[in-house]
Amino acid sequence: MSDLVIETTGLRKEFRTRRGRHVVAVHDLDLAVPRGGVHGFLGPNGSGKTTTIRMLLGLARASKGEMRLFGQPVPHLLPSVIDRIGAVVEQPKFVPTFSGRKNLTLLARTIGVPSHTVDAALEQVGLNGRDQERYKGYSLGMKQRLAIAATLLKSPDLLILDEPTNGLDPAGIRDIRDMIRGLGDSGVTVLLSSHILAEVQQVCHSASIIGKGRLLASGDVDDLVGGGSTSTTRVGVADPATAARLLREAGHHVIPDGEALVVEGVEPREINRLLAGHEIFVHELTPVRADLESVFLQLTRDASVGRPAGPAAPVTTEAGVA
Ligand SMILES: Nc1ncnc2c1ncn2[C@@H]1O[C@H](COP(=O)(O)OP(=O)(O)OP(=O)(O)O)[C@@H](O)[C@H]1O
Incomplete structure (x- = not known):
């Protein structure tokens, strides 16, 4: 049944x-x-x-x-x-x-x-x-x-x-x-x-x-809000400019956020490994969880321009990088 x-x-x-x-x-x-x-x-x-x-x-x-x-x-x-x-x-x-x-x-x-x-x-x-x-x-x-x-x-x-x-x-x-x-x-x-x-x-x-x-x-x-497996991470380092350059050179998407960086599409463990390999040690490595509001706003915004219904899951979102 x-x-x-x-x-x-x-x-x-x-x-x-x-x-x-x-x-x-x-x-x-x-x-x-x-x-x-x-x-x-x-x-x-x-x-x-x-x-x-x-x-x-x-x-x-x-x-x-x-x-x-x-x-x-x-x-x-x-x-x-x-x-x-x-x-x-x-x-x-x-x-x-x-x-x-x-x-x-x-x-x-x-x-x-x-x-x-x-x-x-x-x-x-x-x-x-x-x-x-x-x-x-x-x-x-x-x-x-x-x-x-x-x-x-x-x-x-x-x-x-x-x-x-x-x-x-x-x-x-x-x-x-x-x-x-x-x-x-x-x-x-x-x-x-x-x-x-x-x-x-x-x-x-x-x-x-x-x-x-x-x-x-x-x-x-x-799952809709990204569950535990977020791929957006806030990274705090003493030298954000160098860290951003290294991460970008490795092909990652980096957004400066004040003194910190927001890195998308890569697990926190990998960010740490990459930066530590260049003797840059992080003092903050926080996974950024999307919330349902961000997911909802993104989905309904897409719907309002007439996009046909997408697959039911998974939901990918860049939201949460406020
Ligand atoms: N009897 C009806 N005749 C014409 N249009 C209708 C009728 N009933 C609903 N609609 C339209 O269908 C659409 C969906 O309405 P519905 O009430 O199902 O939405 P909803 O998500 O329940 O909204 P709400 O939270 O405001 O109740 C709306 O555009 C509404 O104007």
């Missing part, structure tokens, strides 16, 4: 606006979300995240392409897997004058799950101290947590969250992020759609980055 929980191949969605304009919201998207952990679905506003999620959940019809959830073709066999999926795409409707607990109890009865699932769900989202308060008095963050609790009643294997921290204050954002991380650790596969780089970097194990409806990169977050 495939270990992919979500898989799309050549997925495309075209819209015709009321003014007759033709919009390609999703462009031949190949998405692969592995089982377990939190997978970021990262892209700027309007890049096609919500449209993709709506197609996966049978809320919008794809123009072209294939989709699978738990290996089953959807929308054709969506009914066979829908009970394994929880999704918060829009704010669900709760009764404002009922408490959080009463709303969930009602829902549990409607979908036919035992009432003890309500306690477990409230516990999982950290609302159990506030469960007797009226929904209408809840903060936005608490409302969002209740929405997620509602999806947990079914004990889903896959949770799809579309921009769950939108509009929350910093404390609310932190709470939701901690909760999502906890859910991922507990064995649920979470697809977290976000346009916030830091969120994906802090919460996700793996990610797919999209821009203008196209897949730009995909893989483990550590």
